[in-house]
Amino acid sequence: xxxxxxxxxxxxKTSVRKLESKRRDATRKMLxxxxxxxxxGLILVIVLYPMLWMLLSSFKTNTEFSVExxxxxxxxxxxxxxxxxxxxxxxxxxxxxxxVVFPSLALILVISVAASFAxxxxxxxxxxxxxxxFLAGIMIPLQMVLLPLFTIYFQAGLIDTRWALIxxxxxxxxxxxxxxxxxxxxxxxxxxxxxxxxxxxxxxxIFYRVAVPMVANGLLTIALVQFFFLWNELLFALTFISSxxxxxxxxxxxxxxxxxxxxxxxxxxAAVSITVIPTLILYLVLNQKVIKGLTSGAVxx
Amino acid sequence: xxxxxxxxxxxxxxxxxxxxxxxxxxxxxxVWSLAYTLFEGNVLSGFQFVGFxxxxxxxxxxxxxxxxxxxxxxxxxxxxxxxxxxxxxSLMYVFYLGKASGLVRTLIFFPVIxxxxxxxxxxxxxxxxxxxxxxxxxxxQAVHANGLIQPWLGQGGSAxxxxxxxxxxTSMGFYAVxxxxxxxxxxxxxxxxARIDGASGWRLVRYIVLPLLTPILFSSxxxxxxxxxxxxxxxxxxxxxxPGQETTPLTLYMFNTAFSNGQxxxxxxxxxxxxxxxxxxxxxxxxxxxxxxA
Numbered sequence: 388x389x390x391x392x393x394x395x396x397x398x399x400k401t402s403v404r405k406l407e408s409k410r411r412d413a414t415r416k417m418l419x420x421x422x423x424x425x426x427x428g429l430i431l432v433i434v435l436y437p438m439l440w441m442l443l444s445s446f447k448t449n450t451e452f453s454v455e456x457x458x459x460x461x462x463x464x465x466x467x468x469x470x471x472x473x474x475x476x477x478x479x480x481x482x483x484x485x486x487v488v489f490p491s492l493a494l495i496l497v498i499s500v501a502a503s504f505a506x507x508x509x510x511x512x513x514x515x516x517x518x519x520x521f522l523a524g525i526m527i528p529l530q531m532v533l534l535p536l537f538t539i540y541f542q543a544g545l546i547d548t549r550w551a552l553i554x555x556x557x558x559x560x561x562x563x564x565x566x567x568x569x570x571x572x573x574x575x576x577x578x579x580x581x582x583x584x585x586x587x588x589x590x591x592x593i594f595y596r597v598a599v600p601m602v603a604n605g606l607l608t609i610a611l612v613q614f615f616f617l618w619n620e621l622l623f624a625l626t627f628i629s630s631x632x633x634x635x636x637x638x639x640x641x642x643x644x645x646x647x648x649x650x651x652x653x654x655x656x657a658a659v660s661i662t663v664i665p666t667l668i669l670y671l672v673l674n675q676k677v678i679k680g681l682t683s684g685a686v687x688x
Numbered sequence: 689x690x691x692x693x694x695x696x697x698x699x700x701x702x703x704x705x706x707x708x709x710x711x712x713x714x715x716x717x718x719v720w721s722l723a724y725t726l727f728e729g730n731v732l733s734g735f736q737f738v739g740f741x742x743x744x745x746x747x748x749x750x751x752x753x754x755x756x757x758x759x760x761x762x763x764x765x766x767x768x769x770x771x772x773x774x775x776x777x778s779l780m781y782v783f784y785l786g787k788a789s790g791l792v793r794t795l796i797f798f799p800v801i802x803x804x805x806x807x808x809x810x811x812x813x814x815x816x817x818x819x820x821x822x823x824x825x826x827x828x829q830a831v832h833a834n835g836l837i838q839p840w841l842g843q844g845g846s847a848x849x850x851x852x853x854x855x856x857x858t859s860m861g862f863y864a865v866x867x868x869x870x871x872x873x874x875x876x877x878x879x880x881x882a883r884i885d886g887a888s889g890w891r892l893v894r895y896i897v898l899p900l901l902t903p904i905l906f907s908s909x910x911x912x913x914x915x916x917x918x919x920x921x922x923x924x925x926x927x928x929x930x931p932g933q934e935t936t937p938l939t940l941y942m943f944n945t946a947f948s949n950g951q952x953x954x955x956x957x958x959x960x961x962x963x964x965x966x967x968x969x970x971x972x973x974x975x976x977x978x979x980x981x982a
């Protein structure tokens with residue numbers, strides 16, 4: 388009995404010793420990593436501090452900017468900066484962005500999911516050629532279409548309307564959306580489609596009852612990627628929109644800072660924050676999906 | 689089974705809307721734009737056929753060459769910066785942070801999704817000199833480096849570097865994630881084997897990691913240069929091409945030619961030159977991709 392006990396104690400001793408040496412190794416490893424952690428901390432400061440500075444500055448008064456050092460915290464949350472920014476144009480720009488971006492997104496999704504089903508799942512001659520024509524669109528510089536589009540919209544009376552943006556955004560969202568969507572359809576097992584055919588479903592039922600639900604995840608990815616492109620789009624918005632009441636956020640923000648930027652820092656920072664907040668919230672909730680979606684567009688594009 | 693999926697009418701109905709709007713808004717205007725290069729004038733004044741006159745003007749236009757030089761310099765510097773810093777970050781994620789890198793990756797990626805105009809406003813404040821010092825000049829003042837305080841965006845030379853820093857700051861997290869995805873796919877036993885053979889640190893990266901990463905590194909370069917050749921929003925919002933024309937890329941020069949001067953024909957000619965440049969880069973992708981397969 389006692390022998391067994393001592394045996395056990397010995398075992399415990401050795402395992403404790405092992406554990407200690409392991410811990411020492413771990414400590415040494417930790418110490419050797421300190422420079423790396425300092426570097427990482429520095430990088431994070433470089434990436435995050437400007438944005439924090441912007442947020443803090445959006446609550447400061449003009450006197451605070453001129454008297455206090457730049458790193459000082461705001462004396463109080465001066466929400467009136469946001470009220471000033473919101474009431475001198477940002478509310479209009481925000482609303483216009485919503486009115487333009489979401490219908491464009493819906494159109495891109497519906498049109499591209501139908502097209503890529505026909506191009507990827509269905510079998511007909513010429514589908515590969517048409518897929519290639521869509522892909523070519525990813526490479527075309529926007530400058531190549533700017534002037535003819537301006538002419539078309541001018542003749543059609545669409546210049547300085549939100550329709551011009553919705554139409555253009557939809558068309559230019561298609562190449563990447565079709566390409567990514569075709570990739571998602573590729574992952575749907577043929578057996579599932581075959582089973583649906585055997586069950587007597589029509590081609591349209593297969594499309595919206597079987598195939599579309601299976602790529603729902605892909606739809607969300609494409610919607611996210613396109614949302615960021617469209618929400619931030621400047622060139623078309625600058626070209627097709629001239630009156631202040633039709634401006635979207637990017638051009639509106641340019642206009643706002645042109646008027647207020649040099650003097651009213653508080654409201655300017657508030658305006659920039661208003662622009663950033665929707666993308667920030669979306670990113671907080673869905674960051675892994677966003678990262679995956681945006682980088683998959685790059686690898687394939 | 690086969691016959692149903694070969695239903696041509698259904699296929700046409702499904703692909704039709706996409707093909708229609710894409711042709712009308714993308715393909716037709718591209719051809720139209722090529723036709724514009726042979727004309728002079730604009731939508732208000734009407735057009736006049738001038739043959740290859742616009743191309744002759746292009747070759748002898750000092751502003752075009754200046755914008756082209758700026759674009760190339762910007763594209764090369766930013767592409768190198770984005771990919772090299774992205775690569776260093778991705779190596780750090782894999783070899784130092786390991787499984788804990790998720791949060792850091794997410795944080796460093798964040799600027800990618802911000803509107804370029806908002807980032808530019810932020811940077812114009814960071815580098816401002818009047819009426820108040822921005823972040824950088826205040827910092828220089830705080831460390832008594834008063835000699836370095838300067839109008840960063842008011843001089844062509846320093847404005848170039850501010851633009852470069854801004855665009856690298858914005859997108860380095862993007863390339864870091866892209867290359868990180870390539871790095872984690874390198875089989876662990878290859879790295880382990882190389883370590884046993886005595887490779888470590890820089891030699892491990894140089895002789896084992898980089899060769900295995902070549903395809904994705906290459907497509908990162910191509911993707912980056914394709915984007916940087918077409919840089920527009922960030923520069924318009926930060927310097928609007930100034931001071932003078934010193935930070936004007938081809939895209940902005942084309943925009944000003946067409947809409948400030950009303951020269952659609954010449955504007956299309958500049959756009960065509962830009963498109964040809966991008967096309968050459970794209971052809972480079974395909975030729976290199978083929979070499980990878982072979």
